[in-house]
Amino acid sequence: MKKYLSLLMAAILLLALAACGSSSDDGSKFIMGIDPEYPPFSYLGDDGSYTGFDVEICQAVCDTLGWKLEIFGVNWDQKLIQLDAKECDCVWSGMTILDSMKEAGYVISKPYYFNTQVLVVKDDSAISSSADLAGKIVAVQLGTSGEALLNEDLSDLAATFKSVTTCDSFLKCFTELSGNAVDAVFVDLPVATNYVKEHAGFKILDEQLGAEEYGIAFRSGDKDLCAKVEDALATLVSNGKYAEIAAKYPDIVDNLIFLND
Amino acid sequence: MSLMTMIAKMSEGLEKTCAIFFLTLLFAIPLGMIVALLRMSKNKIISGIVRFFITVLRGTPLMLQLLAVTYGPHYLFGADISRNKLIPVVIAFSINYAAYFAEIYRGGIESIPKGQYEAAAVLGYSRLQTFMRIILPQVVKRILPSMTNEVITLVKDTSIAFAVSYEEIFTIGKQIANSQTSFMPFVVAGVFYYLFNFVVDRIMGLFEKRLNYYS
Incomplete structure (x- = not known):
């Protein structure tokens, strides 16, 4: 009896292993790594499936290349580790290109979006520029370029703050702001625009900090993959499909590099 | 960033990790006793309510409870x-x-034989005296290994505090990992947690030894 039981266990284990292995690449599947909480680039749509500008473009790229798109929600502050672990084939989700990524050997696509960082405060706040932030608490999302900026290029500004609160999603940053736990949120412009439009009581300060660009990250050695995606993107731009998708996201159209050359 | 700067930076977070650890033990150890006594209450309603709360607290993730306590009142x-x-x-x-x-x-408490209560009653102990002088010392001895388990889990659970932006050691580790695109901070965090638990384990071991007065 025991023998059969152990045989059964072994069979179950094998099955489980096989199930894990079944995600083997047949070459036509493309796993897109996104931050599922990053509207308007990538987010969970009203119908319960992932959508957003980046997701729609990636779908169009996959349609062009005949790939099957699979979407994988990464843990944003560990996105590159997850990319290396082959949990996804790229990170494509309003990702700011950082020098440290290139230094670490990741293949980064041509930039497609020009971005700046802005400060969001409550409507009734007395803060009107970054100079007013002295002695205040500022929230920033961990792993975003805003956080990197405060640590590096804008460290002088950050030094005037009372403290920086690091949240694991930008939604929590805004919750903290709404609950008066922080005085301002330092966040990417498109995210701020989107949030302020949908939630009353907040305003974006008219001051743009830290210019940067969005790109797609691939594993080192995936140069060919990157080239294929870039070619497909070029096709989409030339046949007008790119502009068509972009038209659905009026808040970000002005900063799309491919459409504003 | 050199390893030394990394360790120095993460030690700042260690202080905050310790704050969670010690304050939680300070409040949870006595609070747990009150809850346990209410749970064993002869009054069915009281024990029923307490039992319900225990199932909720043990049946939902700590992270969810943390979010509820922090952001719940606001929402x-x-x-x-x-x-x-x-x-x-x-x-x-x-x-x-x-x-x-x-x-x-x-x-x-329930592992102590009924006979002891009866014996204590015969010797003229009051209920409080029986509990404090006879039952509790034995209970402490018996539950110590299970408590060590929980205390060690607590050390590791402190990392959940990041969910509400409390900058303990693991949060700082994540921040460094991000800015440096490096895995090293996680290794350092792992060593910190291990050393912390090593100390906890030794201290609990000492208690167990001290209480092992019959053998």
Whole structure:
């Protein structure tokens, strides 16, 4: 009896292993790594499936290349580790290109979006520029370029703050702001625009900090993959499909590099 | 960033990790005893209610409870969110751990044979005296290994506090990992946790030895 039981266990284990292995690449599947909480680039749509500008473009790229798109929600502050672990084939989700990524050997696509960082405060706040932030608490999302900026290029500004609160999603940053736990949120412009439009009581300060660009990250050695995606993107731009998708996201159209050359 | 700077930076977070750890134990150990006694109450309503709360606290993730304590009042009543995150963190951890401790205490208390209560009554001990002088010392001895388990889990659970932006050691590790695109901070964090638990384990071991007065 025991023998059969152990045989059964072994069979179950094998099955489980096989199930894990079944995600083997047949070459036509493309796993897109996104931050599922990053509207308007990538987010969970009203119908319960992932959508957003980046997701729609990636779908169009996959349609062009005949790939099957699979979407994988990464843990944003560990996105590159997850990319290396082959949990996804790229990170494509309003990702700011950082020098440290290139230094670490990741293949980064041509930039497609020009971005700046802005400060969001409550409507009734007395803060009107970054100079007013002295002695205040500022929230920033961990792993975003805003956080990197405060640590590096804008460290002088950050030094005037009372403290920086690091949240694991930008939604929590805004919750903290709404609950008066922080005085301002330092966040990417498109995210701020989107949030302020949908939630009353907040305003974006008219001051743009830290210019940067969005790109797609691939594993080192995936140069060919990157080239294929870039070619497909070029096709989409030339046949007008790119502009068509972009038209659905009026808040970000002005900063799309491919459409504003 | 050199390894030394990394360790120095993460040690700052260690202080905050310790704050959660010690304050949680400080509140959860006595709170757990109150909960355990209520749970064993002869009044069916009281024990029923307490039992329900214990199942909720043990049946939902600590992270969820932490979010509820920190942001719940804001979403429900528009109250301000605490600027000092240590307060909601310690409240959530203490309540959660009290639920676990309570069940361990209950197991310990119920493991003492009824005969001892009867013997104590014959010798003229009051109920309080029986509990404090005869039952409790034995309970402490019996539950110590289970308590060590929970205390060690607590050390590791402190990393959950990041969910409400409390900058303990693991959060700082993540921040460094991000800015440096390096895995090293996680290794350092792992070593920190291990050393912390090594000390905890030794201290609990000492207690066990001290209480092992019959062998």
